[in-house]
Amino acid sequence: MFVTLTYSVYMKENRDISIKIRLTEAEKEQLLQRSKEEGKSLSSFIRESALKGRSMSKTDVQMIYELRKIGANINQLAKHINTLPSDENILYSLDRINQYLSDVETINRKLL
Numbered sequence: 876m877f878v879t880l881t882y883s884v885y886m887k888e889n890r891d892i893s894i895k896i897r898l899t900e901a902e903k904e905q906l907l908q909r910s911k912e913e914g915k916s917l918s919s920f921i922r923e924s925a926l927k928g929r930s931m932s933k934t935d936v937q938m939i940y941e942l943r944k945i946g947a948n949i950n951q952l953a954k955h956i957n958t959l960p961s962d963e964n965i966l967y968s969l970d971r972i973n974q975y976l977s978d979v980e981t982i983n984r985k986l987l
Contacts (some may be wrong), residue, residue, distance in 0.1 A: 939961045939986050 898906070910920035913934070953972045956965055 887950060935986055939983060942979050942983050942986075948985075949976050949979070 906921065910917045913920060915923070949972050949987060953969060953976070956969055956972070959965055
């Protein structure tokens with residue numbers, strides 16, 4: 876009986892090349908902290924940051940998702956208020972909602 880072994884094309888590539896960089900102690904601590912916050916090893920964090928331009932944590936992705944939901948809800952409220960008779964309280968509420976929408980968009984742009 877013959878057994879044929881096939882290797883997956885998704886086989887993990889050996890990383891046997893290293894690059895030495897010089898950092899201050901504060902820079903090293905900052906990198907360690909950021910990698911810890913994103914739940915990644917220091918090597919993975921630095922590699923992703925260097926190769927992809929910016930590392931995005933699961934927390935960032937979840938925050939963007941939540942901000943978009945909040946923005947959609949505020950937009951629905953604004954549309955509903957626009958259907959009501961005009962009144963100073965309603966106009967004030969619309970202005971506040973528009974400010975919240977603007978704040979959400981600003982945060983969203985900063986995260987992306």
